[in-house]
Amino acid sequence: MYQIGNIYGITAIAVIGGGLFGFDISSMSAILPTQQYRCYFNQGPEGPPFTDSTDCSGPNANVQGGITAAMPGGSFLGALVSGYLTDKLGRKRAIQIGCMIWIIGSIISCASQNIGMLIVGRFINGLSVGICSAQVPVYVSELAPPSKRGRVVGSQQWAITWGILIMYYVSYGCTFLDGPTAFRVPWALQMIPAIILAIGLLFLPESPRWLARHDRWEETQAVLTLVHGKGDPHSPFVKLEMDEIKQMIEFERQNADVSVTELFRPRMLNRLHIGIFTQVWSQLTGMNVMMYYITYVFGMAGLSGNANLISSSIQYVINVFMTIPALLFMDRWGRRPMFVIGAVFMAIWMFTNAGLMASYGHPAPPGGLNNIAEQSWEITGAPSKAVIACTYLFVASYAPTWGPASWVYPPEVFPLRVRGKAVALTTSSNWIFNFALSYFVPPAFVSIKWKVYIVFGVFCTAMAIHTFFAFPETAGKTLEDVEEMFLAGVPAWKTKVDYSNTRRAEKGVLDPEKAAHFEQSPERRENAEMKA
Template identity: 75%
Template structure:
C-alpha cells in the first residue's frame, strides 16, 4: 500500500485530468471542418459533406452539446455524496472511472448530435463524481501543512489534461474524415483506466474508516501516511485522538443528513462553499477554455494560427498553477481569491474597452460564417485583446483555479463533508452548464458586452470574499470546525502554520497537546449543550 502523500495525490488527481480532457477535446475540435461538416446544420447540410465551408451546429445547439457534460456533472456530484458515505471514497471514484469509459465509447462512436449529447452527459456524471470526491479524499489524507498543495494538485491535473488533449486534438485535426475527432474522443479513456488501477494501491480515507468504526485500519492509515511506519508518532496519536473525539461528538449530538446543512450554524458554511464554486465559474475562465477559438477568431486569427494561439493559454494555465502548488499553503485562501478576482476583473474590463473602442460588428453571419464571431477587431488592438486574455488566464491559474477545489472540503465537519462537498461541486456544474449554453448565443446577441458581464462578477466576488470567507490554511480539519463555532469575523482570520508544523514534526509539547485537545473538547461540549437545549 502506498503511503507517500505526493504519490497518493498524483494518482488520485488523475480524476481532474478527465475534466481537462473534456474541455480541450471540445474546444480544439469545434473549430475543425471535419467536426462542423459531420455535425452540420448550416446551408451545406445535412446530409453531411466534406465541404470546408460547413458552418457546423447552430449556436444554440453547440451550446447544448457543450453544456451536456456539466449537466451530467451536476447529477454526478449530487449522487457522489451518498455513494461516498456508503461505499467509501475510493470505490466511489472507481465507479466514476467506469462511467467515464462508457460515456467515452458513446461519444467516440457518435453518429449524430443526439448520440454525442448523450455520451457527453454520461461523461459528465463521471466528472461530477470525481471532481466532488477526489478533493474530499485527498484532504482527509493530507497533513494540514500540505493540504492546500496536494488538493490544489487537482487543478494542476485539470490544466495538464487540457493541454495534453488539446495537442492530441490539434494533431488529429490534420487527419481527413471522422477520425479527426473520433481518435481523441477514444483516447480520453486512458486516464480513467489508469486512475481505476492506481486506486487499488492507495489507502482509504482514515476519517471515513473512523466514521465506520474501523479504528484499527484508521490508525494503520495514519501511521502509513503521517507516521513513517511508527504507530506511536506524536502527530499520528494527536490526529487519531482528534478524529475520535469528533466522531464521538457527532454521533451523540449531531445529524448527518442533508437537513443539517440548512440549520443556522451550518447554513453560513454551506453558502461559503457553494459560492466558492459558483464564483469560480462566473470568473469566465471555463468560457475562455471552451470557446477560446471564437474569441481569437474575432481578433483576426484563423485556421492553424488560431489553434496554436489558443494552445498558448493552456501552457500558461499549466505553468502558472505551479505557483499555487508551491506557495498556496503560505498564501492562504482569502488572499489569492481576492487578488485573483480583482486582476481578472481588470483584464475583462480592458477587453471590453478595447472591443468597444476599436472593434466593429462582423459581416452578417459572423466572421468566416461563424455566427458566434459576431464582432471583429484588427491591428494592434487585436493583439492587446489576445494579451489581456493570456493575462486573465495567468491571474486565474494560481488563485481561483486551485483554491476553488481546496477550500470547500476544509469547511465542513466529517459527518457531512462528502454531502456538503457534493452540493458545492454540483453548484459548480450547474453554473458551468448554464454558461456553456449561454455563451455562444451571448456572443451572437450582446457581442463584446459579454466581457462586461464577467468583469462585474469578478468585482462582486472580491467584495464577497473579503467580508464572508474565513481563512482555513494551516489548521487541521478539526481546528476549522472550532473556528466556525467561535463565529470569528472572516477578515480577522489568518494563516496558522507554526503549531501545526510543530505537531507534525513531533515538537509540540505535552501541555500544548493537552490544551489543544482540551479546547476542542470544551468547544464540542458547548455545542452539545446548544444542540440539546
C-alpha cells in the same frame, strides 16, 4: 495488497480524476472550429453526413451550446449522486465508479453518428466528472496533513490544467486527419486516464476519517501510521490525529443529526453558503468560458485556422505553469488572499478587454467570421493583440488563485459528518453554473458581443468584495480546528494562517500536550483563553 503511503504519490494518482475534466474541455475546444467536426455535425444547407465542403456552418449557436453544456449537465447530477455513493461505499470506491462511467461515455462519444448521440455520450462523461470532481478533493483533504493540504488538494486543479494541455495538442494533431477520424481518435483516447486511475486506486488507502466514521478504528490507525507516521504507530502526530478524530466523531454522534437537512439549519447555513459560492464564483470568473470557447474569442481578434489553434494553446501552457506557485505556497499564503487578489486582477483584464472591443472593434459580416456565427464581432491591428495579451493575463491571474483554491476550500469548511454530502452539493452548484454558461455563452457572443466581458468583469468585482467579508481563513489548520473556528463565530477578516505552529506539531517537536496546543489555530487558542 501493497499500499502507497506517500501523500504526494497518493495525490498524483487521485487527481487524475481532475484530469478527466481537463481532457473533456480541450477535446471540445480544439475540435469546435475544424472543418471535419462542422461538416459531420452540420446544420447548414448541406447537412450531414460528412462532406469535404468548406462551407459547412456546423451546429448553430444554440445547439453547440447544448452539445458543450451536456457534460456539465451530467456533472451536476453526478456531483449530487456522489454524496450518497461516497458515504455508503467510501471515497475510493465512488471515484472508481466514476472511472467506469467515464469509459462508457467516451465510447458513446467516439462512436457518435449524430448530434443526439454525441450529447448522450457527453452527458454520461459528465456524470463521471461530477463524481470525481466532488470526491477527489474530499478524499485527498482527509488524508493530507494540515501543512500540505492546500498543496495536495490544489493539485486537482493542476491535473485539470495538464489534462487540458495534453488533450488540446492531441486534438490539434488529429485535426490533420481526414473525415470523422479527426474527432473520433481524441474522444477515444480520453479513456486512457480513467483506466490508469481505476487501476491506481487499488494501491491507495481509504480515507482514515471515512473509516473512523464507520468504526473501523484499526484500519484508521493503520492508514494514519502509513501516511502521517511513516510506519511509526507511536508517532506524536498520529496520536494527535487519532485523538482529534475520535473526539470529533464522538461529539457529532452525541450532538448532531447526520441527515442532509442539517446543511440547511442555522448553524451550518453560513458554511453551506460559503461552499456553494466558492464553486459558483469560480465559474462566474469566466475562466471555463475561455477554456471552451477560446477559439471563438481569438477568431474575433483576427486569428483563424492553425494560427488560432496554436495561439489558443498558449493559454493552456500558461494555465499549467502559473498553477505551480499556488501549489508550492498556498498553504503559506492562505486562501483569502488568493480569492480577493485573484478576483481583482481578473476584473481588470475583463474590463480592459471590454473597453478594447468597444472602442476599436466593429460588427462582423452577416453570418460571422469564417462562417462561424459566434464570431460576430471583429477587432484588428494592435488592439486585437492587446485583447489576446489581456486574455493571457486573465488566465495567468486565475491559475495561481481561484483555480486551485476553489477546489481546496469547500472540503475544509465542513465537518466530517456531512463533508461528503456537503461537498457533493457545493460541487453540483459549480456544474449547474458551468452548464448555464456553456449553453448561453455562444448565443451571448452573437447577441451582446463584447458586452460579455463586462458581465464577467462585474462578477469578478462582486466576488472580490464577497470573499473579503465572508470567507474565513482555513490554511494551516486541521479540519477539526476549522470546525472550532466556525463554532466560535470569528469574523472572516480577522482569521489568519497558522502554518508554522501546525508544522511544529506535525514534526513532533513538542510533547503531545504542548503540540496539541500549538496545533490549534490562533482563533481556537484565543477562544480557549477567553473562556479561561
